[in-house]
Amino acid sequence: MIVDLRTYTMVPGRLNAFLELYEREGLPIQKRHLGNLIGYFVTETGTHNQVVHMWGYESAADREQRRTAMEKDPEWIAYRKKSAEAGNVQHQCNKLLRSTSFSPL
Template identity: 65%
Template structure:
């Protein structure tokens, strides 16, 4: 996981960008994307919001998935991710 602060002085926009990169088992990318779209993304959207970006690699290091999530700041990220984690833990019990 990587976190970058994005700041635009011309518009006064500040944002914490959480960059998440995952390596998928070769040959399983299509299955991963189908399962994530059906089960993972709806939960994340409900608690974390829409991703800023979601990318897969076609050249270079293959079998990579990159998510970009935007937050107001580190406290906002911690609060939203903790809320999602509580829901997932309750679901697993």
């Protein structure tokens, strides 16, 4: 299993606006294309104004195929434009994680 771990740091005061837009418009598209949402979180301690989410894939090839299809979806393209224009995200960090032999996932 491959886990795509993403951390977005929001512009202070924009976290709720990001979450509202994403839940309403972005999440349904991603669920349709990416499938395995492991979790979606906001930070309580440490660096504030962060969203952390994880998506699971069978392999790197599975991830690439799913994300490529999503990037071509006109609804996703429109959502990304709308999200960028809202100016909510200040910084983004992505990590691909490979599970160990003893991981429960």
